[in-house]
Amino acid sequence: NDHQARAEACDQPIAGLLEDLKRRGMLKDTLVIWGGEFGRTPAAQGNDGRNHNNKGYTTWMAGGGVKGGFSYGATDEHGFAAVENPCHIHDWHATILHLMGIDHTQLTYRYAGRDFRLTDVHGNIATDILA
Template structure:
């Protein structure tokens, strides 16, 4: 998958199955200042407390190599970060095992993440339930708990 980065460069590769040192180093250099600038600008204008910024993907990377110069997808433990919009600043929540493969401490299931996002947006995910074909449905699939430890 190739996408354009914040700096306007075409075909920035974000899916590092190879070229593990060069690729992420280049990508981080291209987004680091724009992200910092966005957060600084939102805070300077008094908008950060009302704006939720989320950075993440749908999986992490395995702690072992894939063909010598890359890593495979890892849905078992990965990092996302949030700023502003009602979340505590300057904290880390959760941890992986010593190997870096499995989430082990304060695991956040995707349903919990969605419930927390909806809460931060002012919506109660449990009130978004509807009954269809003999089953209850909602955006968090009748699961999920708000991760209160990260709330400001």
């Protein structure tokens, strides 16, 4: 019920941060990411609210080599699942690492005697969002 107030409490400080970074000439070198680990289903589940949804949700990026002023991808008419340019978490990580100047194919960590990549073998950079 207090969605409007919560949105304003986030929206105004974020806008201020982006404006400040831009005014100081720092936005082009600073990658700002806003999102969570999952979205919410488009419909409520009774009185318990909405369930987690990893099939269609929103995150955004600004500055740091990202093309501004456009949307990448789309969900179905209900907002349940991505149907246009779905971006898997491995792709998201590959893109972020690329924007930070890190080759995601070379970034590994050792676990249980085996090397793993954050982007697994499936991660691809979402080149359409690059400036």
